[in-house]
Amino acid sequence: DIQMTxxxxxxxxxxxxxxxxxxxxxxxISNYLNWYxxxxxxxxxxxxxxxxxxxxxxxxxxxxSGSGTDFTxxxxxxxxxxxxxxxxxQYDNLPRTFGQGTKVEIK
Amino acid sequence: xxxxxxxxxxxxKPSQTLSLxxxxxxxSISSGSYYWSWIRQPxxxxxxxxxxxxxxxxxxxxxxxxSRVTISVDTSKNQFSLKLSSVTAADTxxxxxxxxxxxxxxxxxxxxxxxxxxxxxx
Numbered sequence: 001d002i003q004m005t006x007x008x009x010x011x012x013x014x015x016x017x018x019x020x021x022x023x024x025x026x027x028x029i030s031n032y033l034n035w036y037x038x039x040x041x042x043x044x045x046x047x048x049x050x051x052x053x054x055x056x057x058x059x060x061x062x063x064x065s066g067s068g069t070d071f072t073x074x075x076x077x078x079x080x081x082x083x084x085x086x087x088x089x090q091y092d093n094l095p096r097t098f099g100q101g102t103k104v105e106i107k
Numbered sequence: 108x109x110x111x112x113x114x115x116x117x118x119x120k121p122s123q124t125l126s127l128x129x130x131x132x133x134x135s136i137s138s139g140s141y142y143w144s145w146i147r148q149p150x151x152x153x154x155x156x157x158x159x160x161x162x163x164x165x166x167x168x169x170x171x172x173x174s175r176v177t178i179s180v181d182t183s184k185n186q187f188s189l190k191l192s193s194v195t196a197a198d199t200x201x202x203x204x205x206x207x208x209x210x211x212x213x214x215x216x217x218x219x220x221x222x223x224x225x226x227x228x229x
Contacts (some may be wrong), residue, residue, distance in 0.1 A: 001170075034215055043203055043219035044154065049211065087154060091214020095169040096144075096156040 002026050002090050006099035012107045019075040021102045023066075023088035031067045032092040038101075039084045047086075048073065080106060109133040111204050111220035119198075119227050125191040129204030129220055130184070137162055137182040142213030145178060145189045147200040148222075155200075159213060160187055194227045201225075 003026035013019050023033065031051040036044035046055045048064035051071055061076045075082055083106055088099040115127035129143070136143065144159040158168035160178045168176045172191070180187040191198060201224050205216040 032211060032214060036216075043205075043222050044216070045219075046215065046217050049215045055217070089154075089214075089216075091211050094167050095158075095171075096214055098154040098156070100153045 001095055002029060002093055002097050004088055004090055004097050004099040006086075006088055006102050008102060009100065010103040010105065012105045013078050014107045015078055015080060017078045019078050019082075019104060021073040021086055021088075021104075023071040023073065023099050025069045025071075025090055025092075028068050029090045029092035032090055033064075033066070033071050034089045034091065035062075035064050035073045036087045036089065037082075037084045038087065044087060075104075078104070078106070109206065109218045111206065111218055113202060113204050113220045113223040115223060115225070117224055117226060119194055119225060120229050121195055121227055122193055125189070125194050125198060125225055125227070127189045127202055127204075127223065127225070128186050129188070130186050131206075132185070135182075136180065136185045136187065140209045142207045142209075143178075143180065143187045144205045144207060144213075144216065146203045146205055146216070147198075148203070149197075149200040157189065157191075157202075159207075161213070196227050199225065199227045 005024045033051045035048040038044040052064045085101045085103045110132045119125045142159045145157040175192045177190040201222040203222045204220040206218040207213040
């Protein structure tokens, strides 16, 4: 299985701050990486696919970059409604695997 | 707008079989080319992909669960189902069904059900 390692596991930032989350794959996955947002008690929501493509309807303050084994997810200006846990997920190989999640809180 | 809805018992006894169904609305499960997956999440933990079934009926399972998992589809009811046998407390989780289209070999989960909590306890 491909292991996905996210960091940090949690972070606290102020409204308007730039927030960055990293995800590292245990092997080269090209750009076959997604980012999801999960709010408490809700299903995950797709934000970014192919490492950097914004899903339709997702605010442009969300972005992703990277390829190979190292990926970055950024919220350019943190908003109160962005409080959630964020997961990366690879789809280069089966089984599909997710990072352990990064919980984003407001300071 | 496609919608997915999980249903099934919320409590299963140890050693028994967990059975869940995902009903798809807003589109036919057999039209187009889609992969229909099950994903689970223990309380306070991360997401684990269980397996999937393609529109044609072919399946792929997570090797960690493969010996206990069966995913099937009932096109007449627009549903697909999960059976997980010989459950233990470690199988207690919120179970989600999700859709992925052919783009990315079925690896981009664009629609999810709301999730259903299954507790394994005697």
